[in-house]
Amino acid sequence: MIDFRPFYQQIATSPLSDWLETLPLQIKEWEKQTHGDYAKWSKIIDFLPDLTADTVDLKNAVKCDRTYPLSEGEKQRIIHHLKQLMPWRKGPYHLFGIHVDCEWRSDFKWERVLPHLAPLKDRTILDVGCGSGYHMWRMLGEGAKMVVGIDPTELFLCQFEAVRKLLNNDRRVNLIPLGIEQMQPLAAFDTVFSMGVLYHRKSPLDHLTQLKNQLKKSGELVLETLVVDGDANTVLVPSDRYAKMKNVYFIPSVAALINWLEKVGFTHVRCVDVAPTTVEEQRKTDWLENESLIDFLDPNDPSKTIEGYPAPKRAVILANK
Numbered sequence: 459m460i461d462f463r464p465f466y467q468q469i470a471t472s473p474l475s476d477w478l479e480t481l482p483l484q485i486k487e488w489e490k491q492t493h494g495d496y497a498k499w500s501k502i503i504d505f506l507p508d509l510t511a512d513t514v515d516l517k518n519a520v521k522c523d524r525t526y527p528l529s530e531g532e533k534q535r536i537i538h539h540l541k542q543l544m545p546w547r548k549g550p551y552h553l554f555g556i557h558v559d560c561e562w563r564s565d566f567k568w569e570r571v572l573p574h575l576a577p578l579k580d581r582t583i584l585d586v587g588c589g590s591g592y593h594m595w596r597m598l599g600e601g602a603k604m605v606v607g608i609d610p611t612e613l614f615l616c617q618f619e620a621v622r623k624l625l626n627n628d629r630r631v632n633l634i635p636l637g638i639e640q641m642q643p644l645a646a647f648d649t650v651f652s653m654g655v656l657y658h659r660k661s662p663l664d665h666l667t668q669l670k671n672q673l674k675k676s677g678e679l680v681l682e683t684l685v686v687d688g689d690a691n692t693v694l695v696p697s698d699r700y701a702k703m704k705n706v707y708f709i710p711s712v713a714a715l716i717n718w719l720e721k722v723g724f725t726h727v728r729c730v731d732v733a734p735t736t737v738e739e740q741r742k743t744d745w746l747e748n749e750s751l752i753d754f755l756d757p758n759d760p761s762k763t764i765e766g767y768p769a770p771k772r773a774v775i776l777a778n779k
């Protein structure tokens with residue numbers, strides 16, 4: 459089972475120490491009602507070998523290796539274990555010569571986001587809805603002091619812990635298996651990321667307020683989400699599925715999103731990037747069995763989803779508290 463006590467020790471003497479009022483108890487409760495497969499997934503982390511990486515590159519990729527390469531047999535054993543944690547959605551990871559080729563090229567998103575950010579060096583960062591943690595490693599690669607992710611999906615926690623083990627068990631990055639709405643307001647983070655989460659929330663303004671509650675005064679919010687074309691009054695609320703996803707609630711225009719952020723009290727709100735999602739960025743690989751973007755679009759008109767809505771387009775918005 460995954461042990462969160464080293465994280466508690468780590469934050470005890472940090473600006474996140476107030477979190478100890480609620481977190482250990484919440485994790486105890488969480489441990490009582492984990493997913494049926496959690497025990498099996500968390501064992502896979504134990505099956506992975508304790509390797510030491512001689513080189514780790516988090517600045518240009520999430521990559522590690524050692525001078526003396528793994529044998530083909532050792533590689534195949536690690537691949538076998540990691541594949542028990544499929545589907546691998548966010549990546550890619552390059553671990554000791556193994557290419558974990560995930561559904562999403564999360565590095566594409568990082569390249570769209572990074573050039574616009576206040577430098578991450580020495581910052582304490584929260585990544586809300588961090589998935590398997592790909593972007594958290596890249597944040598560390600930019601010199602962040604500490605990165606905490608929260609994400610309630612237990613499979614992603616196990617993927618994260620598997621990658622962490624292979625990355626010399628680096629403890630400067632941690633994933634807590636909670637939803638943002640369960641987190642006590644800490645007002646302690648220099649930067650808060652929410653990427654790919656807003657449209658999954660039933661109450662988007664509450665989500666924005668929850669993000670604000672985690673930021674220090676004048677800290678930076680990085681919000682990345684699906685958008686549609688239109689004016690400040692345009693918001694798509696899909697009647698059922700959007701691109702085959704069940705849990706999509708609100709897809710605003712950029713102008714509407716800026717309005718929402720200002721309404722909840724953010725300042726200096728600016729959109730720094732808008733880009734359509736391409737079939738190069740989200741695609742089927744050997745690391746997932748499921749369908750991918752190509753199956754979610756209208757085969758006769760890729761500018762539309764299979765349900766007839768505008769095809770996915772995503773914006774990056776920055777704002778300050």
Ligand SMILES: C[S@@+](CC[C@H](N)C(=O)[O-])C[C@H]1O[C@@H](n2cnc3c(N)ncnc32)[C@H](O)[C@@H]1O
Pocket residue numbers: 548564567586587588589590608609610611614636637638639652653654655658
């Ligand atoms: C589309 S993925 C985005 C992953 C990553 N941030 C990225 O941009 O590639 C959405 C993530 O949000 C997580 N999530 C869903 N509900 C959440 C909540 N209430 N609080 C935090 N994360 C949540 C999901 O488990 C999933 O990993």
